[in-house]
Amino acid sequence: MARSMVIVGGGPRGTGVLERLAASAPEYGVDAEHPLDVHLVDPYPPGAGRIWRTAQSELLWMNSMAADVTMYTDDSVTCTGPIVPGPSLIEWAEQVRAGELDGETVPDGRVGDELRGLRPNTFPTRQLQSHYLDFVLRRVLATLPDGLRVHLHCGRAAGVVDGDVRRVRIEESDGTSVEIDTDVVLLASGHLDATPSDDETALVEASRRLGLQYFPPEQTTDSDLDAIAPGRTVIARGMGLAFVDLMVLLYEGRGGRFVEVPAGEGDGADDDGSGRGRLEYVPSGREVYLQVGSGRGVPYHAKTEYTLRGPRPPLPRFFGADQVEELLARGEVSLRDEVWPLIAKEVGWGWYHELHHGHPGRVTTTWEDFAERYAAVDWYSAEREELVAEAVPAASDRLDFERLDRPLDGVFADLDTLQKHLREYVADDLARHVDPAHTAELGAFTALLSAYMTSSELASRGGLTPRSRAFDLSWWQNLFSSMASGPPGPRLRQLLALSRAGYVTFLGASVRVDIDDRTREFVATGSSLQGEVRAPTFVDARLASPSVRRSLDPMLASLTRHGVLDEETLRFEERATPCSLDAVAERVDWRDTPVVVHSTGLVPVRASDFRVLTGADEEPHPRLFAVGPHTTVRLPGAFTRPRTNSLSFRANDACAQAMLATATGR
Secondary structure, three states: OOEEEEEEOOOHHHHHHHHHHHHHHHHHOOEOOEOEEEEEEEOOOOOOOOOOOOOOOOOOEOOOOHHHOEOOOOOOOOOOOOOOOOOOHHHHHHHHHOOOOOOOOOOOHHHHHHHHHOOOOOOOEHHHHHHHHHHHHHHHHHOOOOOEEEEEEEEEEEEEEOOEEEEEEEEEOOOOEEEEEOOEEEEOOOOOOEOOOHHHHHHHHHHHHHOOEEEOOOOHHHOOHHHOOOOOEEEEEOOOHHHHHHHHHHOHHHOOEEEEEOOOOOOOOOOOOOOOOEEEEEOOOOOOEEEEEOOOOOOOOOOOOOOOOOOOOOOOOOOOHHHHHHHHHHOOEOHHHHHHHHHHHHHHHHHHHHHHHHOHHHOOOOHHHHHHHHHOOOOOOHHHHHHHHHHOOOHHHOOOHHHHHOOOOOOOEOHHHHHHHHHHHHHHHHHHHHOHHHOHHHHHHHHHHHHHHHHHHHHHOOOEOHHHHHHHHHHHHHHHHHHHOOOOHHHHHHHHHHHHOOOEEEEEOOOEEEEEOOOOEEEEEOOOEOOOEEEOEEEEOOOOOOOOOOEOOHHHHHHHHOOOOOOOEEEEEOOOOOOOHHHHHOOOOOOOOOEEEEEOOOEOEOOOOOEEEEOOOOEEEEEEEEOOOOEOOOOOOOOEOOOOOOHHHHHHHHHHHHHHHHHHOO
């Protein structure tokens, strides 16, 4: 009987696992006499998938430079399967331009113009990335080993038949359906849409009743933004990457444009932090008025646009494999109390290593002296603070996590004053990420990536308490994203231009949005803003929170309905303590330890091989696997920087090895 697999999701993650399957299939006895069929299922173009499909606005960029994107393993990756090198995005573009890739030509139109002008430090469009991902998949298909047969299905995996994972029904885009007998199923669909949460549902229902516009969390590129009339005031909650897409589509997407004004020219045109003057916005007449805030109250930090001046910091130093084993030996540990001090010290090591080597005139110690003393002190210690104060005279050259995590603490201002404060903050952040005087930021970024991979390994191996998995991991993920996954610098320049032109108004931190039934308006308040703002339209500018039970993905819904899987549910004791005289006066028995039940919404998987964990005992399923952001093993993006021993590539390989072993019995 022919052996087969079904991969649900043909985007970068599914393609990455397929590449690893192809690399190792011969070692598992796959050949012409013992074939293996792989069915790759996605309603969007294979290779690119939904997020990176060509059919989206040409105005939308990647958040990585062309030199920092690859889909291929290299000799830095420690994995079981063979290394199969290939070109990074910039190398692919250079080879296409030079005619060095058989059958690859420069595309027609604007994408071709972009490819011809692409440089290592360019932030490519998502459309160009779509062409690169298409090339990667076609190369995998063209170099399949004997016996490995791949079938592309343009459609959706609609579910399992009668609850049996060994039989999958696929609904093709042409309206036909087919049932596949399979030995293995992999869920690799990436970020998934979900029905609104209870709070979001209440907003949807109230908006319909009162004639308001509410856009629940979703992929911004799929939102019907044309429904927002020009001239309308819009409240937006969220200042991450979904908000950046919203900004691009509502302004440039409606015909607005930005012009460069050199410093000193125009109407008092000062530099906006870029070192190149500033941008001014030229309206199209179809603008809306956007009022935006978020939990942290500021945009994600801009991507760095320089290189290290000194040597790459030796990493990991304080938080690596040895520390993971030590923490695991203790049992479950608290991320905030026991792991975060190690992460912070690691990031500080990267920051001060670059400051000493790249800017020795701004420190008073040698690196050797600083490193020895730094290694001997804890992160939360007076000795560490004294060492930094002695070695780094300028406060602006010191790593300040409190400001990074809570940048608007202590800010409470009227709307006009808040605009001035936020513009200064954004301009300063922009300068720190594009001006080579601040390469310590890149040293910290390098260490941050290392620490993130290590923390992911610790979490995936069960090293964290349920409470940390419920709450602390989300905090750490959010902080990491704000520091490492921000937009290109030019996007912040555009945001500043829109703010100065009066089209974007900052609302600050801890933004809350309610509905005033009497006036039929959304009302936004926050911890940074004196007063409130009102609008008839509200956009939740973020992705939907993960939820297996609310997922709109038919395959997940089918597996959940049949009891094959459920979302991760954590139970832990939460000891309350008397935190105020009121609590004592009300005779609260703080000695009680109520059990907290918290659902993360994620698919629980075993980190070693990415098998889905099922049932109350969380037993690994013999045939069902899952990998990606909808699972409990939190990974960076499906593609990564070259030569970084990518955690994602290692995960793809581990998953592929387990899938091959299951399908072949080896």
